[in-house]
Amino acid sequence: MTTTHAIRFDQHGGPEVLQWREQELADPGPGQVLLRQEAIGLNFIDVYHRTGLYPQPLPGSLGGEAAGVIEAVGPGVEGFAVGDRVGYCTGAPGAYAQRRVVPVAPLIKLPDDIAFEVAAASLLKGLTAYYLLHRTRALKAGDVALFHAAAGGVGLIAGQMARSLGATLIGTAGSAAKCALALENGYAHAIDYVQDDFVTRVKDLTAGRGVPVVYDSIGRDTWERSLACLQPFGLMVSFGNASGAVPPIKLTDLAAAGSLYVTRPTLGTHMADPVVKQQMADALFALIRSGQVKIHINQRYPLAEAAQAHRDLEARKTIGSTVLLP
Ligand code: NDP
DSSP states (O other): OEEEEEEEESSOOSGGGOEEEEEEEOOOOTTEEEEEEEEEEOOHHHHHHHHTSSOOOSSEEOOSEEEEEEEEEOTTOOSOOTTOEEEEEOSSOOOSBSEEEEESTTEEEOOTTSOHHHHHHHHHHHHHHHHIIIIISOOOTTOEEEESSTTSHHHHHHHHHHHHHTOEEEEEESSHHHHHHHHHTTOSEEEETTTSOHHHHHHHHTTTOOEEEEEEOSOTTTHHHHHHTEEEEEEEEEOOOTTOOOOOOOHHHHHHTTSOEEEOOOHHHHTOSHHHHHHHHHHHHHHHHHTSSOOOEEEEEEGGGHHHHHHHHHTTOOOSEEEEEO
């Protein structure tokens, strides 16, 4: 038995519900390891878990992405040993902790040239960008798509990944500075959707046709206008709710807009097969190693100050990836 400090919350709510607490950690059980976490990724899903949009059992934990070193292994663990450098992304919250006992299933061995901070800033976001661009709709050279929140954590990685595929991404972002950064990171066009009507701009950029694919993580505020950007038979990829959940939709709206397709994917489904997950991670590491994808860690906070990180993320003040340091 050992102790650790972790962020916990007793009720859903604003950032103020997050508390820095000491807690006991049991020894790792069968198939588990004890991990000393060196860096933890901040993700928008942590906000949904905190607010209860995605309800959690209470008292709750947060965080689905971290990297660190194995300090102890439980009975029956194969393929992982004390001292191994590992990272993970998982739908089971609990990464906001200095140490954590985790099952080996979500663990990914880190190559020596992938730093802990880079892994914690890119595994969940990078594998998401990967499955969106390679598996949800496999983009090819010359394909065009609209991608919202282009200067965010997932967005900056997606832009660079699309550039490596030769695809043309039109990005949206909430300020001129964010648009400039999106353009430096693979986006062919960037629309300040706070200042400009993005439907009009997308139509202008596509000679009135619209785009065949929209990747929308904003949700409530953009849903209808994102549909309006699609050309007939277009695909709406709704993968997040940064502004709130998308209200119930009428299927006939998809017919009227031109036989549209809608999908609501999650990383969890795409990485459920461990072989596929490892392939996606290897592809991500190769892109990082080659310099085709640069991980922008623009914010670092002490883990104990996770509440401030949440405030900044929700206020749209963060750019690229954010890590929490134990
Ligand atoms: P980001 O760093 O992209 O932060 C969210 C961004 O959304 C903000 O920076 C802001 O950018 C934009 N935004 C627009 N409207 C709002 C609003 N009302 N409140 C807050 N933000 C707003 O976060 P992540 O990279 O962690 O995640 C991006 C999205 O991808 C999230 O919606 C997340 O839930 C989703 N996601 C989905 C996954 C899946 O498998 N389905 C997996 C991983 C992430 P701007 O100011 O430029 O508009």
